[in-house]
Amino acid sequence: MPTLSRQYSSVWITLAIVLAIVFFFSLLWGAIVITPNEVFSSLANASSRETLSLNERIFLDIRFPRAVSCVLVGASLAMAGVLMQALFRNPIVEPGLIGTSSGAAFGASLYFVLGATLHFNAGVWTLPLAASAGGALATLAVFALSYRKEGGQSVIPLLLTGIAVNALCLSGVGLMSYLARDPQARSITFWNLGTLSGSSWNSVIIIGIALAVCFGFALRFAKSLNALAMGESEALHLGVNINKLKIGVVAVTVILVAVSTAFVGVISFVGLIVPHVLRLIKGSDNRYLLMGSALLGAIVLTLADLVARLLLAPAELPIGIVTSVVGVPVFVFLLRRNKHYF
Amino acid sequence: MLSLENITVQVGARKLVDNISAVFHPGKMNLIIGPNGSGKSTLIKAISKQLDFKGTVRYDKKPLADLAYHELARFRAVLSQHTEVAFPLKVWEVVMMGRYPHFSTQPGPSDKQAVEEAMHYFDVTPMADRDYTTLSGGEKQRVNFARVLAQIWYSSPGQMRYLLLDEPLTFLDVNFQYQFMHKLQQLEQKNDLVMVGVIHDLNLAARFADSLLLLHDGKVLTQGTAQHVLTKENIKQAFQIEPEIIPHKDSFYISF
Known part of the structure; x- marks a missing residue:
């Protein structure tokens, strides 16, 4: 009987190597191709900005933070998918489907448009806070509305309520985009389909801090979530405090999704595809899935962003289109393969 | 030792478990029987801290209310029907x-x-x-x-272990049922293990129980050895059906 880490470390190492390679190419390729030499010279001379060439500056201020954003957002969304699936004991649940992402987008767009009028300000954390509040409210609404006294939380009401709340939040986003003066918030495609073109070091730092904190908590939940796979009462018999676990998992998931969504818009299906692929590779232990999904989520989103950048270069495709093209078939496949998911 | 003192579980106006007291000792097969709706499953859920109840459950001397789930899980395990x-x-x-x-x-x-x-x-x-x-x-x-x-x-020294069984044999065929009961019988001989199980099949109860608790309408109808509990009168009163008790070797079986 192999230990958990020894059994899974080969997968983790492979994913880390792939991520390093993919990350490197995402630094180089785009509307403007940057050479490895320019990468190294701009990193070496980053302190003396004036001496940098145009390409070196594009790399430092645009390409590099965007590549890092891809890694962080991909990791966040995929981990959120693992957490939600474990919580609902169902592999077809993901944050984009149950209102978290669109609620966060609505909260963020509300802040963009009304923040100045309402004098609501908490420094750099204002935007992530507004997004988290929106994401949390929408998620709780879906939970509460789909909960049945008999039978608790089952998947069909959950997904249907998710559709309704998603529609409401996205029309709210539409209204805000219509009213907006801020050029970023004005683009409805930004919120609905997502893009990483607005990435800055500022957003990288905030998403990075949120991810680091959530990652730590998520790993602590892993064992309890494994036990939850057998159902609530079995987990209870194994010493899991179910209510505490649920609150913790929902909080971590909402923060992961909302902070990312605040800066890059709604990107669906990453949280669905990544855990599914990892389960096919090796198994369903949540510790393995969380570590693996952080790596594979980063890889998937980096690849998706490369496609979004390169396919119509110099124009860009919204990244949500790329993830949906891959994600929808996976979703339909999961639905058709196993009736017991309902 | 596992003791129940005046356990009552009430849902609305209905008492699912009505003022039950009992003591379960280690080294014995303690089985709970009764017809559907007699409260046997509810009772095991109360003992395993799955629902609220009035009264006191004590593991050794410790009241269940003072035990957190993670503490309880180190010395008490629960086997359910199907997982x-x-x-x-x-x-x-x-x-x-x-x-x-x-x-x-x-x-x-x-x-x-x-x-x-x-x-x-x-x-x-x-x-x-x-x-x-x-x-x-x-x-x-x-x-x-x-x-x-x-x-x-x-x-572990100074700590009893507890095994609760919530109808673990339902849906299994007869071969598995006897296999499991024999395995449990071997385990029960450990003198630091308190075993309490809800069981459906009266013949299994007659064959394996050291101590039986017969429930009816949320109350204890009678308790004691199989010979004492599984009489024609008791079974008729609890299950509303007249059985025939047939002696077999040094035990007996029940036929309807």
């Missing part, structure tokens, strides 16, 4: 879950040993790497027996 997992997990991963209350992130050598021995005891070692979701009902329940036993595999 499905939501994701494809390997058999040894499921059995290892029994050790979860005993380690924080990585299982230690004693955890692995407990899992190996428990799997061996219930003959599931050959299927250690199989996907639990693909097993048959009987195989699944063997794996769950191994998991639940792994949870309380080691005795």
